[in-house]
Amino acid sequence: MGSYLLKRFLLMFPTLFGVAVVIFLLIRVIPGDVVELRMAGDRGAVSQQALDQERARFGLDQPVWKQFATWLWGVVRLDFGTSMWTGAPIGEEIKLRFALSFQVAVMATIVAVLLAIPLGVIAALKQDTWVDYAVRIFSIAGLATPSFWLGIVFILLLLIVFKWLPPMVYTPFWVNPWQNMLQLVWPALAVGYRYSAVATRMTRSAMLEVLQEDYIRTARAKGLVQKLVLSRHALKNAILPVMTVVGIEFAFLMGGLVVTEQVFNLNGLGLLFVQAVAHRDYTLIQALVLIVAGFFIVVNFAMDAMYAWLDPRIRYR
Amino acid sequence: MAVNPPIDDIIALEAPSARSRWAEAVGDFCRRRSLGAIGAVVILLMLAVALLAEVIAPYDPLAVDFGAMLSPPSAKHWVGTDTFGRDVLSRLIYGSRTALLVGFGASILGATLGAILGVGSAYFGGRVDLYLQRVMDIFLSFPLIILALALVAILGNSIPNLIMAITVPMIPRSALVIRSSALSVREMPYVDAARAAGFGHARIILRHMLPNVMAPYLIILTAFLGQAILLEASLSFLGLGVQEPIAAWGLMLRGAAVEFAETAPWMAVFPGLAISLAVFAFNLLGDSLRDALDPRLKTQ
Numbered sequence: 001m002g003s004y005l006l007k008r009f010l011l012m013f014p015t016l017f018g019v020a021v022v023i024f025l026l027i028r029v030i031p032g033d034v035v036e037l038r039m040a041g042d043r044g045a046v047s048q049q050a051l052d053q054e055r056a057r058f059g060l061d062q063p064v065w066k067q068f069a070t071w072l073w074g075v076v077r078l079d080f081g082t083s084m085w086t087g088a089p090i091g092e093e094i095k096l097r098f099a100l101s102f103q104v105a106v107m108a109t110i111v112a113v114l115l116a117i118p119l120g121v122i123a124a125l126k127q128d129t130w131v132d133y134a135v136r137i138f139s140i141a142g143l144a145t146p147s148f149w150l151g152i153v154f155i156l157l158l159l160i161v162f163k164w165l166p167p168m169v170y171t172p173f174w175v176n177p178w179q180n181m182l183q184l185v186w187p188a189l190a191v192g193y194r195y196s197a198v199a200t201r202m203t204r205s206a207m208l209e210v211l212q213e214d215y216i217r218t219a220r221a222k223g224l225v226q227k228l229v230l231s232r233h234a235l236k237n238a239i240l241p242v243m244t245v246v247g248i249e250f251a252f253l254m255g256g257l258v259v260t261e262q263v264f265n266l267n268g269l270g271l272l273f274v275q276a277v278a279h280r281d282y283t284l285i286q287a288l289v290l291i292v293a294g295f296f297i298v299v300n301f302a303m304d305a306m307y308a309w310l311d312p313r314i315r316y317r
Numbered sequence: 318m319a320v321n322p323p324i325d326d327i328i329a330l331e332a333p334s335a336r337s338r339w340a341e342a343v344g345d346f347c348r349r350r351s352l353g354a355i356g357a358v359v360i361l362l363m364l365a366v367a368l369l370a371e372v373i374a375p376y377d378p379l380a381v382d383f384g385a386m387l388s389p390p391s392a393k394h395w396v397g398t399d400t401f402g403r404d405v406l407s408r409l410i411y412g413s414r415t416a417l418l419v420g421f422g423a424s425i426l427g428a429t430l431g432a433i434l435g436v437g438s439a440y441f442g443g444r445v446d447l448y449l450q451r452v453m454d455i456f457l458s459f460p461l462i463i464l465a466l467a468l469v470a471i472l473g474n475s476i477p478n479l480i481m482a483i484t485v486p487m488i489p490r491s492a493l494v495i496r497s498s499a500l501s502v503r504e505m506p507y508v509d510a511a512r513a514a515g516f517g518h519a520r521i522i523l524r525h526m527l528p529n530v531m532a533p534y535l536i537i538l539t540a541f542l543g544q545a546i547l548l549e550a551s552l553s554f555l556g557l558g559v560q561e562p563i564a565a566w567g568l569m570l571r572g573a574a575v576e577f578a579e580t581a582p583w584m585a586v587f588p589g590l591a592i593s594l595a596v597f598a599f600n601l602l603g604d605s606l607r608d609a610l611d612p613r614l615k616t617q
Contacts, residue, residue, distance in 0.1 A: 144543065144600055146593070255462040255463055277469060289459065289464075297458050
């Protein structure tokens, strides 16, 4: 297992480096440059002097390789530079919002797992009955429903049925856990439902596969009750691919949050990213995309490592 | 000369059999994959609505009527009007054009470019394959919407740019799937034969290999269609996609969240239903198509 994991670990770095190169180049291949584009968007005519000044401020007057080296060296030291819009250090902007997005992401994951595993297991047990069809339609619908619209529908229903709106001002968990939960449970449900769809289908198919194995028949033959057969034998083996899917989806959760945070007016990383795009704040976009992609690569590696650790069949490859 | 029948006769002889084979396949699909057939019917209806928008829509989708601002559903406006007094139903109908244009544009481009890359990668193998795979790995580490948003920030948000922004993140996903099918096609005798006949790389890739990865291509295409529509709606909802006054479902939901929840819920409900229904239909069709065309993938 050691050499496999080491190889897998080392392979992460060229990918991370490639991601950094792509993001860096993406913003530099545009005709004109970042400063010109932004200034032109802001006001009409801009003096050459103002352009040069801005360029110097972001180091754009340096040769490209030098810019890249400076940026990358900063990233390695977790210094992402300053925002082109607010002028604040990007690290600070992110630190402010990370806790909120992370909490919603974790809550959405819990929602997804709580939905996916029971539904997937039931669908597999009742394969090709109406229960199975209902679960499958429920999960395909989850993939089809935009999470931001689901969020809007939640707000509508709460308002019409209960004449109540979730709080729109963020309260940190440690200040008032109840208030915090009341606000964040809705976006978590909206994102979690969509997120559960893939995991439900994975649970169903993994269970179907495992239920055909000999050891399940053995367990049944020796008179084990259904509940134990399912929990000790079937689910334990089916859970591995499900966890992988959940892990990978978690890494991509930022994508779901981008739109949902807007609906619930949550000042998290997703909203920050949308604002960065709207303001054409390229340094901030660069930093956020790098963080999201880096996070995905690391989670992916962690999932592979977990897989190898839990499944002896992969361990010695 | 007389030995060979005229070319028209050959076509005439073959055409009915080909057509009946198609009809049979379609009939079979409808019977065995009823969910997929339902999806296909919804998609055909949507296409019809989009094509006939001028005929069907009761009002001009851009016609502002300040006398009828935010009026609830009635006989005059079936699903009410928006803040500018524009008829929501007409905007929904015209919105299907935007959704299908961006959806088909981005997914056909993305799936096709990805297929060419995937087949090329499998065909050349060796170092080319290795490098292409690494590049694909890099692009696969960006979530769809994040890359699309970053591209919108760079390209600007006209409809062609929007299609581009949605296409790019789809390319590596398509290349990945197509490459794995193309790897087995490469080992087929007819590819060897084509190579032995001295055909160029481009001809072998385009004429001999691409047609034989049609099944995964169609599967990935229908899967992308739903995603592209969803992505366009999300970007437009954020105000970073289609711009006013063009009718687009995601854009119609913008600003409909909390402010109008109490006074005009129809503004928030119907565009969302339209998006969900469209994506749902494409997903149903895609799933059934996958089961029908590629039994190996039939699991999830």
